[in-house]
Amino acid sequence: MARTDAIVLGAGIVGTSAALHLRARGLSVALIDRQAPGEGTSFGNAGVIEGSALLPVSFPRNLGTLVAHALKLSAQSNYNLAALPALAPWLLAYFRASAPAMQASIGRDLRPLMALSRAEHHALAGPAGAMGLLTPTGWVKVYDRQADLDATALERRLADELGVAYTVLDPAGVKALEPALNPGLAGGVHWHDCDNVSDPGGLVKAYAALFESRGGLLLTGDARSLRRSGEAWRVETAEGPVDAKVVVVALGPWSLDVLKPLRLPAPVPLAVKRGYHVHFAPLPGKGLSRAVVDRAGGFSLQWTKGGIRATTGIEFARREDPPTDIQVRRVIAHVRKRLPVGDVVATAPWLGCRPAFPDSKPMIGAAPGLPGVFLDFGHSHWGLTLGPVSGRLLADLVTGATPFTDPAPFAPTRFSRA
Ligand SMILES: Cc1cc2nc3c(=O)[nH]c(=O)nc-3n(C[C@H](O)[C@H](O)[C@H](O)COP(=O)(O)OP(=O)(O)OC[C@H]3O[C@@H](n4cnc5c(N)ncnc54)[C@H](O)[C@@H]3O)c2cc1C
Numbered sequence: 001m002a003r004t005d006a007i008v009l010g011a012g013i014v015g016t017s018a019a020l021h022l023r024a025r026g027l028s029v030a031l032i033d034r035q036a037p038g039e040g041t042s043f044g045n046a047g048v049i050e051g052s053a054l055l056p057v058s059f060p061r062n063l064g065t066l067v068a069h070a071l072k073l074s075a076q077s078n079y080n081l082a083a084l085p086a087l088a089p090w091l092l093a094y095f096r097a098s099a100p101a102m103q104a105s106i107g108r109d110l111r112p113l114m115a116l117s118r119a120e121h122h123a124l125a126g127p128a129g130a131m132g133l134l135t136p137t138g139w140v141k142v143y144d145r146q147a148d149l150d151a152t153a154l155e156r157r158l159a160d161e162l163g164v165a166y167t168v169l170d171p172a173g174v175k176a177l178e179p180a181l182n183p184g185l186a187g188g189v190h191w192h193d194c195d196n197v198s199d200p201g202g203l204v205k206a207y208a209a210l211f212e213s214r215g216g217l218l219l220t221g222d223a224r225s226l227r228r229s230g231e232a233w234r235v236e237t238a239e240g241p242v243d244a245k246v247v248v249v250a251l252g253p254w255s256l257d258v259l260k261p262l263r264l265p266a267p268v269p270l271a272v273k274r275g276y277h278v279h280f281a282p283l284p285g286k287g288l289s290r291a292v293v294d295r296a297g298g299f300s301l302q303w304t305k306g307g308i309r310a311t312t313g314i315e316f317a318r319r320e321d322p323p324t325d326i327q328v329r330r331v332i333a334h335v336r337k338r339l340p341v342g343d344v345v346a347t348a349p350w351l352g353c354r355p356a357f358p359d360s361k362p363m364i365g366a367a368p369g370l371p372g373v374f375l376d377f378g379h380s381h382w383g384l385t386l387g388p389v390s391g392r393l394l395a396d397l398v399t400g401a402t403p404f405t406d407p408a409p410f411a412p413t414r415f416s417r418a
Contacts, residue, residue, distance in 0.1 A: 011037035013387035015250030021395035038204025051193035056360030058098035075298030080317035093358035109409035120388035272353035279307030281342030297334035
């Protein structure tokens with residue numbers, strides 16, 4: 001039997017970063033996953049460290065858009081009808097949190113984390129020898145219609161208020177930035193404060209290797225074996241049981257698998273926003289220098305080691321529902337209109353589950369009623385971005401240091417107050 005100061009459950013970007021931060025505070029730490037690091041949701045995302053992120057992805061609030069989503073005419077979303085009754089309360093809360101004033105308030109809550117997100121990555125990627133996976137060229141959101149570009153006004157006003165850098169582009173500006181894109185765009189917005197990651201899963205593996213090189217224990221085990229053992233918590237691993245007084249649940253979309261049996265005495269309304277990726281073979285001279293997001297087309301494009309990665313919008317379904325192909329088929333067609341690309345790389349589309357709360361903010365802090373248990377999950381569309389900076393806040397809270405920012409917006413008790 002091994003004993004450490006802390007156990008971190010889940011070796012995605014969030015858990016691996018938390019383990020590194022706890023280790024940096026001098027704690028002995030076991031990082032436990034049932035598979036290799038970076039093989040869950042953190043494997044297949046769009047690879048953008050979004051230091052400039054402001055407004056969460058919202059639930060449509062005008063009737064026309066809502067009807068298009070309901071009729072499955074929008075490229076941005078899909079849903080499994082059978083999953084909706086159980087999801088209805090979550091969707092209602094998401095709808096409420098998508099009011100413009102609420103969105104701006106969420107953006108302000110998240111800003112202290114977003115503002116540090118790239119620096120926190122660089123502080124890990126440097127010593128992990130992974131800076132070569134990052135390209136600091138920002139990302140560009142492009143729009144077919146002038147009305148959609150004009151509708152970014154709310155986001156740009158918030159950017160001006162909070163000092164987030166961007167450039168509005170006319171069609172020539174978009175062309176100058178990304179010459180390979182086909183003509184026909186009304187314009188775009190270049191958000192400068194982002195890194196592009198060519199291999200998000202590889203980045204997590206590099207961070208996990210850094211954790212081991214700094215004396216951390218990386219173990220294979222099933223987090224669902226977590227149980228009380230005297231004054232400590234115990235998890236079974238392939239290397240035997242591990243005990244610790246502190247346990248961090250960082251299991252992303254699987255976090256409730258562990259928390260439900262522990263009967264956490266507070267609501268934890270976690271749902272999944274599923275998303276897919278496919279890769280296209282790039283054509284000579286038709287590459288991209290940064291992520292390109294086309295919201296109306298329902299996709300983002302990123303240059304990755306597997307090819308040009310196209311990721312889809314949101315699918316509301318149960319975590320374990322079988323994959324569908326409606327969004328992927330649409331995205332393939334839309335991408336071909338936007339960028340000259342080669343064949344789709346012949347592997348099945350990858351499916352990931354964004355772990356999401358209705359207010360799009362993660363839960364970071366002590367679990368009420370469960371001494372020694374800390375939560376660090378629910379990073380929604382921003383887990384790659386926020387993993388390392390969340391790890392810093394989590395480590396502040398675990399060790400009793402003064403938190404670098406107010407943790408109240410991320411409190412695990414916040415839905416009890418709602
Ligand atoms: C299509 C798509 C595009 C995205 N694009 C971006 C982007 O550009 N930028 C961004 O910031 N974010 C993006 N995201 C979101 C981001 O990928 C997630 O928020 C993030 O990966 C969540 O990380 P995590 O560590 O919480 O979860 P995960 O990476 O899923 O890690 C959880 C870990 O828990 C382990 N686990 C589960 N159950 C058990 C168990 N019983 N026992 C042991 N281990 C277990 C899993 O194996 C896994 O390794 C995107 C997501 C998707 C789906």
